[in-house]
Amino acid sequence: MVLVKNYGKNINLHKIDNDYKLNKYNILICKYCNERNFRFTKKNLIRFKTSVKIIISRKNECHICNNLFQKTINTIQNDIINSHYFIKDNQGKKIDIGTSLPLFLFEKEDNLRSLFKIKGLPNIKNHYNNILRSEIIKVTGYSIDHLNPDIRIQVFIDSQFNYSIKYTTRSLLLLGNYNKYKRGLGQRFSFNNTHNNKKKDHEENQYSHFTIEGIILEYLYVQSGSKNIKIAWSGSEDKNSLVLGNGRPFIVKIDSPHIRNIQQIFEIKGKIRLIFQEVQIEDINKYYQYKIQINTLINIIEDNLDEVDLEKIVSKLIGDIRFQINNKTIKKKIYSTSFKIIDNKNFEMKLLLDNGIPIKQLIGGKEFIEPCLSKLINKKCECLFFDIDEVILNNKNGN
Ligand SMILES: [Zn+2]
Numbered sequence: 001m002v003l004v005k006n007y008g009k010n011i012n013l014h015k016i017d018n019d020y021k022l023n024k025y026n027i028l029i030c031k032y033c034n035e036r037n038f039r040f041t042k043k044n045l046i047r048f049k050t051s052v053k054i055i056i057s058r059k060n061e062c063h064i065c066n067n068l069f070q071k072t073i074n075t076i077q078n079d080i081i082n083s084h085y086f087i088k089d090n091q092g093k094k095i096d097i098g099t100s101l102p103l104f105l106f107e108k109e110d111n112l113r114s115l116f117k118i119k120g121l122p123n124i125k126n127h128y129n130n131i132l133r134s135e136i137i138k139v140t141g142y143s144i145d146h147l148n149p150d151i152r153i154q155v156f157i158d159s160q161f162n163y164s165i166k167y168t169t170r171s172l173l174l175l176g177n178y179n180k181y182k183r184g185l186g187q188r189f190s191f192n193n194t195h196n197n198k199k200k201d202h203e204e205n206q207y208s209h210f211t212i213e214g215i216i217l218e219y220l221y222v223q224s225g226s227k228n229i230k231i232a233w234s235g236s237e238d239k240n241s242l243v244l245g246n247g248r249p250f251i252v253k254i255d256s257p258h259i260r261n262i263q264q265i266f267e268i269k270g271k272i273r274l275i276f277q278e279v280q281i282e283d284i285n286k287y288y289q290y291k292i293q294i295n296t297l298i299n300i301i302e303d304n305l306d307e308v309d310l311e312k313i314v315s316k317l318i319g320d321i322r323f324q325i326n327n328k329t330i331k332k333k334i335y336s337t338s339f340k341i342i343d344n345k346n347f348e349m350k351l352l353l354d355n356g357i358p359i360k361q362l363i364g365g366k367e368f369i370e371p372c373l374s375k376l377i378n379k380k381c382e383c384l385f386f387d388i389d390e391v392i393l394n395n396k397n398g399n
Pocket residue numbers: 029030031032033034062063064065066067068069
């Protein structure tokens with residue numbers, strides 16, 4: 001016989017054996033575990049000749065949860081609501097909360113449920129999550145989104161009911177542009193440091209100001225509070241090249257930022273200027289499609305410009321250009337060219353071309369490239385340096 005009477009705070013479950021003798025073994029359960037397991041149990045229901053009697057008990061611990069709910073839920077709730085993710089209010093309003101509970105709680109509930117043939121009800125973890133979620137939503141006005149939350153909150157509770165809370169925020173995708181005003185600043189960490197570069201170099205911080213990558217990462221780690229940031233480049237220039245105009249675009253992915261509204265402009269006078277804006281993942285490709293306007297200084301090696309019709313030769317560079325990367329033939333375009341003679345051995349050339357054409361190869365032609373300036377002039381040329389004067393994003397059709 002099941003007799004359910006709710007007297008308030010704690011519930012005492014008495015199991016009476018087949019002879020209707022009160023079993024000496026008393027099971028105490030708290031109001032949470034009663035609500036979850038016996039909500040639908042009708043009063044005076046006969047079920048396998050087991051009697052449940054609920055009486056007040058204030059002293060003992062709940063047989064199922066060891067008073068997990070009373071002991072932890074308020075504290076954890078308050079910790080979450082008062083965490084800087086909620087106080088600063090800059091992460092967005094969609095959250096998800098999950099809990100990891102010690103295994104013995106599930107085992108105890110399963111035992112009790114098999115004793116009373118309870119099936120198909122939410123378990124202790126579902127119940128705990130529901131209470132936590134609804135209370136936090138009520139207080140903060142945020143909403144639950146399991147699929148794509150702005151903040152994912154994981155609560156870990158151990159067998160002593162010590163807990164830790166892990167917050168993961170939605171990653172932040174930025175389009176960056178950099179201008180380089182000083183020669184000698186490389187774009188990326190040198191080859192020896194590239195593997196594992198992100199974490200290692202951020203921790204050691206020793207390459208920070210020798211590369212654009214180092215400057216960007218140091219700035220964004222501090223700004224965002226993230227522990228993992230990745231840069232996807234869209235081509236590079238020579239260490240000694242300047243990058244002027246709108247600057248070269250690149251994409252940054254910031255994992256679990258503490259702060260989303262990053263200061264958009266960062267400048268080290270006379271050296272570098274960075275501009276950032278948030279972008280959507282589906283738009284990324286269009287930022288990799290751009291043209292650059294470059295200015296190169298070209299030297300004729302062991303010869304001079306006598307009897308060279310630069311006007312005619314330089315204009316022959318316009319049109320399709322082919323070269324190879326990793327045994328794959330790449331086709332790009334040069335749109336316009338002009339030149340200025342400096343002296344008998346040196347001249348400047350301005351080119352408007354697709355991003356990604358290897359400039360030194362285009363001039364010197366050590367590797368396959370077609371057309372190639374050295375071949376057109378029929379004298380060995382070298383590119384002393386080139387600067388990027390302007391970066392021009394292609395429109396959506398890629399024209
Ligand atoms: Zn309980």
